[in-house]
Amino acid sequence: MATPQSQPEAPVQVTRTFSAPRDRVFRAWTDAKQLALWFHPTADYTTVVTELNLRVGGGYRLEMHHKGGNIHILRGTYQEILPPERLVFTWNWERPDAPLDSVVTVEFLERAGSTEVVISHRNLPDAESRAKHTEGWAGCLGQLQQYLA
Numbered sequence: 001m002a003t004p005q006s007q008p009e010a011p012v013q014v015t016r017t018f019s020a021p022r023d024r025v026f027r028a029w030t031d032a033k034q035l036a037l038w039f040h041p042t043a044d045y046t047t048v049v050t051e052l053n054l055r056v057g058g059g060y061r062l063e064m065h066h067k068g069g070n071i072h073i074l075r076g077t078y079q080e081i082l083p084p085e086r087l088v089f090t091w092n093w094e095r096p097d098a099p100l101d102s103v104v105t106v107e108f109l110e111r112a113g114s115t116e117v118v119i120s121h122r123n124l125p126d127a128e129s130r131a132k133h134t135e136g137w138a139g140c141l142g143q144l145q146q147y148l149a
Helices: 022-030 032-038 127-148
Strands: 012-018 045-052 059-066 071-082 086-093 102-111 114-122
Touching (some): 012 127, 022 032, 022 086, 022 114, 032 045, 032 127, 114 127
Antiparallel strands (some): 012 114, 071 086, 102 114
């Protein structure tokens, strides 16, 4: 019998609806220039996209530069690309103590002229990581809201 610690944890799920067409929202996630303008948790960051190879098996890498000087580097590989409906990619912070890759699924749903974005982030290592990523995703979607306005 499995112990509770070995049970898979529920994924982080964050949803937001944007007053923008689905194609436009999808492009904001898949165009390096657009992604750099909003993909960070708060306005205290700027993002530099150093790689965005939008194909299955292609990689992405970006640096989130905090105004205080810290730099957080994120990398992963695209596993599924279905324009303008869905993206699936691995996610890993580039640091020595980083756990195994987690996986992010982003769905883009048409909602009467708007677009609902549903993010599911699974395989995060613990409750603290899930809480931090929930907060980070909510912040990123807030930045995306401002970018699309």
